[in-house]
Amino acid sequence: MTLPPALSIRGLSKSFGPARIITDVTLDIAPGERHAIIGPNGAGKSTLFNLISGLYFPTAGSVALNGENISGLPPHQINRMGLSRSFQVSNIFTNMTVRENVRCGVLNTMGLGYSFWSNIGANKTAHAKTFEILERCGLSDKANVPASLLPYADQRSLEIAITIAGDPDVILLDEPTAGMSQSETARAVDLIAKATEGKTLLIVEHDMGVIFNLADRISVLVYGEILATGTPQEIRGNAEVREAYLGDEALPEELA
Amino acid sequence: MSTQDTFDYSAHVPSNAEKFRQRTLPLLIFAAILVAIPLTGPSRTMYTLMHQMGINIVLAMSYNMLLGRAGLLSFGHAVYFGFGGYFAMHVMNWIADGSGIWGGFPVFLLPVLGFGAGALAGAVIGWPSCRRAGTTFAMISLGVAELVASGAFMFDGFFGGEQGISGDRMNGPQMFGLTLGPISQVYWFIAFWTIVGVAGMYAFTRTPLGKLSEATRDNPQRVQFIGYNPQRVRYMVFIFAGGFAGLAGAMSAVNYEIFTPDAFSLGPSGFILIMAYVGGITYFVGPIFGAILLTYMQSMMSDFTDAWLLYLGVLFISIVMFAPRGLAGIVFGFGAGLRGPRPRAFLITWLTHLAGIALMLIGLIVLVEIAVRWSNGYGEAFAPFGLPLAQSNPLSWLLVLLSALAGGALTRRAARMREAQA
Numbered sequence: 001m002t003l004p005p006a007l008s009i010r011g012l013s014k015s016f017g018p019a020r021i022i023t024d025v026t027l028d029i030a031p032g033e034r035h036a037i038i039g040p041n042g043a044g045k046s047t048l049f050n051l052i053s054g055l056y057f058p059t060a061g062s063v064a065l066n067g068e069n070i071s072g073l074p075p076h077q078i079n080r081m082g083l084s085r086s087f088q089v090s091n092i093f094t095n096m097t098v099r100e101n102v103r104c105g106v107l108n109t110m111g112l113g114y115s116f117w118s119n120i121g122a123n124k125t126a127h128a129k130t131f132e133i134l135e136r137c138g139l140s141d142k143a144n145v146p147a148s149l150l151p152y153a154d155q156r157s158l159e160i161a162i163t164i165a166g167d168p169d170v171i172l173l174d175e176p177t178a179g180m181s182q183s184e185t186a187r188a189v190d191l192i193a194k195a196t197e198g199k200t201l202l203i204v205e206h207d208m209g210v211i212f213n214l215a216d217r218i219s220v221l222v223y224g225e226i227l228a229t230g231t232p233q234e235i236r237g238n239a240e241v242r243e244a245y246l247g248d249e250a251l252p253e254e255l256a
Numbered sequence: 257m258s259t260q261d262t263f264d265y266s267a268h269v270p271s272n273a274e275k276f277r278q279r280t281l282p283l284l285i286f287a288a289i290l291v292a293i294p295l296t297g298p299s300r301t302m303y304t305l306m307h308q309m310g311i312n313i314v315l316a317m318s319y320n321m322l323l324g325r326a327g328l329l330s331f332g333h334a335v336y337f338g339f340g341g342y343f344a345m346h347v348m349n350w351i352a353d354g355s356g357i358w359g360g361f362p363v364f365l366l367p368v369l370g371f372g373a374g375a376l377a378g379a380v381i382g383w384p385s386c387r388r389a390g391t392t393f394a395m396i397s398l399g400v401a402e403l404v405a406s407g408a409f410m411f412d413g414f415f416g417g418e419q420g421i422s423g424d425r426m427n428g429p430q431m432f433g434l435t436l437g438p439i440s441q442v443y444w445f446i447a448f449w450t451i452v453g454v455a456g457m458y459a460f461t462r463t464p465l466g467k468l469s470e471a472t473r474d475n476p477q478r479v480q481f482i483g484y485n486p487q488r489v490r491y492m493v494f495i496f497a498g499g500f501a502g503l504a505g506a507m508s509a510v511n512y513e514i515f516t517p518d519a520f521s522l523g524p525s526g527f528i529l530i531m532a533y534v535g536g537i538t539y540f541v542g543p544i545f546g547a548i549l550l551t552y553m554q555s556m557m558s559d560f561t562d563a564w565l566l567y568l569g570v571l572f573i574s575i576v577m578f579a580p581r582g583l584a585g586i587v588f589g590f591g592a593g594l595r596g597p598r599p600r601a602f603l604i605t606w607l608t609h610l611a612g613i614a615l616m617l618i619g620l621i622v623l624v625e626i627a628v629r630w631s632n633g634y635g636e637a638f639a640p641f642g643l644p645l646a647q648s649n650p651l652s653w654l655l656v657l658l659s660a661l662a663g664g665a666l667t668r669r670a671a672r673m674r675e676a677q678a
Contacts, residue, residue, distance in 0.1 A: 054480075093471045099269070114464070114488065127265060163481075
């Protein structure tokens with residue numbers, strides 16, 4: 001028997017009133033696959049993420065995580081089942097330190113639930129886990145900085161740190177390198193590659209260099225519909241995709 | 257697991273010595289002060305005042321579990337105080353009757369039951385109201401407060417009608433050899449439960465739920481994506497806040513031996529909000545400052561002036577507008593400034609600012625006191641330090657105008673000095 005897909009999206013649609021944002025999206029992502037979603041602005045990439053992660057309710061269709069139907073479940077339950085996501089705009093706990101931010105992300109996997117009888121400061125495992133994540137994301141020397149005072153690139157790293165803190169199987173990253181400089185982007189790609197090792201990754205990204213480096217397969221989303229899905233080679237060779245989205249100059253020279 | 261074992265994070269987390277100095281020591285000092293106070297031989301009036309302070313400290317801090325730590329603005333916190341207090345009053349009477357299991361229950365432990373009653377009220381009322389935060393939550397809390405307050409005047413069997421329920425605390429078994437008769441013995445009861453309340457609420461901030469409460473305040477959406485339901489976090493925090501308010505209610509029941517339905521009305525709820533806010537909601541200890549100052553104002557200033565509520569209002573508005581981090585923010589800001597790079601310049605600015613505020617305050621006081629007496633029409637003149645300041649005396653108005661102007665100028669100057677330093 002083969003493993004069910006890590007993420008299986010079937011006929012997913014979402015309308016806001018008369019506006020159809022996502023139309024009949026069907027997509028299977030195998031365990032361990034790194035899958036990128038590309039598409040022009042307003043194609044519905046973030047909406048797709050919101051549908052998968054439970055923030056929005058689908059108008060039609062379903063999403064299954066490791067073979068279990070998750071559409072219609074609230075976000076925190078989906079998260080507990082092993083799917084975690086980041087946000088396009090940094091979505092962190094602003095009045096807490098970096099360390100506390102990550103520690104909040106760790107709580108659930110520690111099995112601490114809504115506990116009000118244990119002292120979190122005395123929990124050595126939670127400390128160790130928190131610093132393991134901070135170390136991996138290059139944030140351990142900024143552990144006690146208030147999150148709101150972090151420079152932009154570090155806020156993006158913290159965004160990823162919170163996302164991976166709960167040890168999810170499936171990770172959704174929404175434009176993790178948006179607004180970063182080239183060197184910052186290179187570091188972020190490094191971080192993402194390391195942090196998602198052995199995990200299933202679904203990533204929305206505008207930077208083609210990042211995607212062609214990172215992704216096993218790519219889906220092109222245009223006007224809420226999947227235009228094509230394939231390996232980076234196939235996508236690059238797809239005339240329809242070139243016309244709709246990529247344009248010749250969008251491809252990095254060394255890859256074209 | 258190897259990285260977890262070898263990575264040394266001890267430099268990045270507070271050491272045990274730091275934890276003791278920053279967390280345990282202040283609580284020990286607080287307890288030591290409470291133990292030392294009776295040694296000064298306080299008067300009856302002082303005892304009465306301090307008991308009310310102790311009750312208000314626990315109450316204002318329980319309120320801040322919602323406003324400061326969970327970002328929930330409630331206009332009805334007196335409801336949970338009231339339920340805790342009423343339940344304690346009833347049990348006090350059952351103890352006096354000696355009926356059934358209650359005959360052996362010590363009055364000293366009534367705050368435990370008050371906590372239970374407040375938490376239960378929180379669990380019932382919080383179930384619908386904690387689904388939303390923000391304006392919706394605030395409006396529901398207001399509605400619930402009105403509902404319960406009017407209900408308290410209708411259901412006389414539990415609430416005792418307008419004269420409320422009264423009882424006698426000197427029944428049942430004693431604890432620590434306290435009869436709870438004389439006021440100096442009640443002091444130990446109040447001091448004990450104030451410390452338990454403060455310590456308990458501090459411990460709560462250190463638990464996972466306490467941390468999640470802050471996370472939910474900062475960003476409820478993200479809380480969902482770390483596997484927690486923000487509604488459930490709010491609801492659980494709400495139950496605890498209700499519990500500690502109920503604990504304060506039972507302290508009040510034992511202290512005054514009476515509870516009336518007025519305890520549920522919007523007035524007390526508003527006063528709790530003002531205590532917490534004036535004290536400083538961003539600090540854990542902020543409400544302690546607010547509770548002490550406002551209890552003092554409430555009890556003492558009414559002896560000095562008819563206009564004390566007006567001064568309270570001015571204080572509240574000034575804090576909201578000019579010192580949103582409250583008294584605690586002012587105190588800790590002063591300490592931080594003195595330890596900063598330019599303590600001398602900071603101190604001069606600070607004193608200029610203080611002088612400006614004091615002058616404006618003098619202008620305000622003279623204006624208010626003259627106006628109150630004028631309006632009352634008893635022909636009595638405001639005469640501070642034997643200096644008669646009648647409304648017909650141009651000197652009075654000159655004093656108002658000059659001190660207000662001079663105070664305003666000084667404050668402005670202080671603000672400019674601060675800008676130059678920054």
